Amino acid sequence: MSKLIPCLRQLDAGHFTSGEAIAERLGISRASVSTTLARAETYGITLERRHGLGYRLSRPIEWLNTSAIQGELMPASAFSVEVLDHSESTNRALLAAPQHGRVLVTEWQSGGRGRMGRKWLGTLGGSLMFSLAWTFPEGPAQLAGLPLAVGAALARAIEAAGVREIGLKWPNDLLLPQGKVGGILIEMQGDALGPAQVVIGVGLNLYLPEGMGPLDQPAAALEGNGLNIGRNVLFGRILAELERTLPRFAAEGFAPLRGEWEAHHAWHDQPAQVHMPDGRHLQGIILGVSDEGALRLQVEGQTRLIHSGDVSLRRQRA
């Protein structure tokens, strides 16, 4: 992986670039370019190779670029963005040094995580996989609605980028009608009374190559679903929305964002099952969410509040 991204960055989809030119620019041998690019397909990148001409990408890739991302932020933004070629997990790296406002975004993640030890898979050049550190003066107890507040900010930025059907699933997923397009993972440090140092991790599919997987649920991507801006601008605008939303959440909690979250609620009034950590299932109709970000589920005529913890929500099909 260490040479693959530098080699791929030398290529485009418009014309062929010779192995010799790549080798010269990177100060490596032609043989090394050839063995490195032979591995591209295992990362979902397809290349055309033409004898005597070199290599061409089958589809263009907009690589992450710090100044293009930072250009979308306010001049006095609290965010400082670091672009990595590879990270085992941006959440894990940031938890080791969670300075307020630090953002890590990576082209490739080998150990991306979801909740409860699940995996998050990304696409080289086709995902946004990032984490940001934010310190909240209050303790963790005040932060139950944070995944929902982050989801509302993401949905706002994605909708403004042309994707009309972006939806939210409690507590931490972004959906399109075809499947899951993004996930949020919040981890924190600090004692019960605060301040809480929080790491907010996000994985978002812009593009899904054929044969990515294996995934145990349908996945979807923003490209082809209305997305009308590039990867760097989208990421910068997502950060800008988060920078507006996080101080507001710190001051006022989730309640002012609840209406916006529910306007994007993908499974509103739908029958669903809540899978409890002890293996039990609770069946009901999803009514929406509370001011604190708990799920409101109608079970046998009563409204029950489900707090996120280790529960999972699954749709119940007729």
Ligand code: ATP
């Ligand atoms: P929950 O409703 O409990 O959040 P979840 O299965 O959506 O359940 P998460 O922890 O949010 O769990 O996300 C991890 C899951 O997301 C994986 O188990 C896999 O099913 C799915 N997944 C992983 N990578 C992707 C991806 N790139 N696109 C869509 N889905 C993915």
